[in-house]
Amino acid sequence: MLMTRVVHSEIARKVRAVVDAADLRSQDSVLPLESAARPVLQQWLDDQMKPRFAAFRELCLGPSEAEPKEGKYVEHNTWQHKLDYELDKALCLTRAGQLFDLVALYPESSAALEDLRLSLQSADQRLNVAKTLSSSLHMRLLHPGAHTRDIIQMYVHLVRALQEMDPSGVVLSRVVSPLRRYLRGRKDTVLVIVASMLGDDPDFTLLKDELERADQEEQEQAEQAENKRRRRPRRSLQTTAPPSSNKTNGKRPTKRRLPNSRRDATYVSDSDASSDEDWDDPHWVPKPVEAGSGYRMSTSKDIISMLTSIFDDRSGFIAALEKSMADQLVQVKSYKAMKEYRNNMILKKRFGERNMGKCDVMLGDVTESRRIDSEVHHRRLPSSGSAVEGMVSRLHPLIVSRQFWPEHTTKPGSAVGGVPTSSAAGAGAPVGTAGSIAEFTLPPLFRHAQEEYGKTYSQSKAMRKLHWLNHLGTVELDVELNSGQSVAVECSLIQASTLEVISRCKGRSTQAQSATAGANVITLTDVMEELNLQREKDARDALEFWVQVGLIEPVAGLVDAFIVLTSLPARVAAGEEEDEADDEPL
Structure with missing residues (x-):
């Protein structure tokens, strides 16, 4: 009737006002997005709306008709429960419009997601919630303007948040399949997933934390299984059957193993593992009617497997793991690769030792390089004090087996840095974009x-x-200027080579010399000729590095010409003094 429609409309308005700051009135108070709103709204409904509605019913219907009669589904079909249902329905629809932001804020938004979880139990709005969230994902995330790392980050949040909000898995199964299809079409998806698992980006460590958490859980389960096995009592060899004099009765009966027995199975394909009929799951339940095509996958707690299963062929994923491992190993200092060793152990448990064979070889090269370097320096005679001997004593290369390292690592001019049949990688690790040089x-x-x-x-x-x-x-350098000032710098080998050219080059450009009143000048051409560089970009980047350090500065009015400074600029000297003050003991 009309009064019922008015009450339902007021409930929906109140929910929008409290949760979404829409249709506000003077008596409404808006809650933060991540706060729980259901308890506040339920109290408002019980304290204000229900008493008013009861009074209207009694006024319109009379005392006898307003009271529910026995035998007419009193417990589940009363008007009080209908109002509770309307509140949960309105809360589901309002929170559904905010779900994208709630997922992005997870786990800070756990209280708001709890609102949805409780409301979905009484008001079955899972399909509407899934439809609204899917539309938000397509509009705000699944488009060319979004970075792949942002999509992967949202994927992890989505799995965690929706599994907590909807344990049935219906909502997640409805929204995860389009997201997986979109990620499958991006060229850099594999590289981003691998970087998120093995990289050091502090803003993107979700999968790395998930990988370590899964490893810890696996270790705990193994320990529990081992303890359970040790506590298991031995089976008695006695039988309850009476002794028999017949020799055949005393024989132990033989057990015939079926050729198709499960214990003979040594391999389970991905399609078998994701089958709807999981015979090994003691908690198996039928697939809900509303569930989407990715339902069985959405119920998995293993986010890493959900991501890696986006691609049918794991070979590309393993190759990306090898590239990432190589990039990290060429950046280690003093042959200390404990973090990489630990990551490799976790990945071997996840993907199998056979698939991580090349990573084992690369890690073995680091250990072997440390042994060879110690032997080389031990074999050399005591230093004669020459500059060459002094540099040899500080040379510690990473010697690698080139055939087991990714080509992008060992090939100069590639997009990512690489390593020196045996090959040796300079005196340490690449810095910045040094690996892209020719x-x-x-x-x-x-x-x-x-x-x-x-x-x-x-x-x-x-x-x-x-x-x-x-x-x-x-190369780690201590650069001393004519003024007596010094600056410590860690740079790439081409940057160090450029500084060596700067230190002994007096400049060949007559125009530059005249414009700087005889000051030492270095030009882009000087560096390219001395180092036999083929690309201007490599020389220009190296010179720009020393401009930032404060050892050279551009010549006004001339292109690609730089004055060699005899003292540090004021800004650099002030920064050095501030660093020294910070290092003083208290």
Whole structure:
């Protein structure tokens, strides 16, 4: 009747006002997005709306008709329960419009998601909630303007939040399939997933935390199984049957194993693992009628497996893991790769030792490089005090087996940094975008140091020699200026080589010399000719690095010409003094 429609309309308005700040009135108070609203709304309904509605009913119908009669579904079909249903329905529909933001805020939004979980139990609005969320995902996330890392991050939040909000898995099964199809079509999805599991980005460690959490849970389950096995009592060999003199009765009956027995199975395909009929699950329940095509997958607690199963072929995913591992190993210092060793152990449990074989070889190269480097320095005679000997004593290359490392790592000019048959990667790890540079010729001082190190290496490794990949490696420098000031810098090998050219080049441009009143000038052409560079970008990037450090500055009015400074600029010197003050003991 009319009064019922008015009350339902007021309930919906009140929910929108409290939850979504819409249709506000003076007596309404808006709650924060992530706060629980259901208890507040339920109290409002019980304290204000229900008494008023009861009074209207009694006034219109009379005392005898207003009271529910026995035998007419009193408990579940009273007007009080209908109002509760309308409140939960309105809350579901309002929260559904906010669900995208609630998922993005998870776990801070757990209280608001609890509103939805409780409301869905009484008002079955799962399909409407799923439809609204799916529309929000298509509009706000699944488009070319969104970064793949943001989509992956939302995927992880989505699985965690919706499994908590809707344990039945219906909502997640309805929205996860379009998201997986969209990720399958992006070219960098695999690389982003691998980077999120193994990278060091503090803003994107969700999958890395999930990987470690799954490993800890697996260890705890293994320990519990081991303890349970130890506590299990031994079975008695006695039988309750009476002894028999017949020899055949005393024999132990033989058990015939069926050829198709489960214990003979050694491999289960992905399609079998995701089958609707999971015979090994003691908690198996039928698939809900409203569930989508990805229902069985949506009930899994393993987010890593859900992501990796986006692709039918795991070979591309394993190749991306190998590339990521190589990129991290060429950046280790002092051969310390404990974090990479631990990551590899976790990944081997996840993907199998056979699939991670190349990663094992790469990690073995780090250990072997540390042993060889110690032997090379032990074989060399005491330093004669020359500059070359001093540089050799500080040279610690990573020697790798090139055939087991990704090509993008060992090939100069690739998009990502790589390593020096055996190959040696400079004096350390690449910095910045040094791995994207092409080949170049080292200055004589650096080149002679590499040659001396290679000779000693060949003495311990007969019939082998080092092929140096100079696009890798870092150099730690203490640069002293004519003013007596010094600055400590860690840079790439091409940047260090550029500084060596700067230190001994007086400039060849007459125009630059005249414009700077005889000051030492270095030009882009000087660096390219000295280092035999083929790309202007490599030389320009190296010079720009030393501009930022404060050792050179551009010449006004001239392109690609730089004055060599004899003292640090005021801004750099002030920064150095501030750093020294911070390092003073209290």
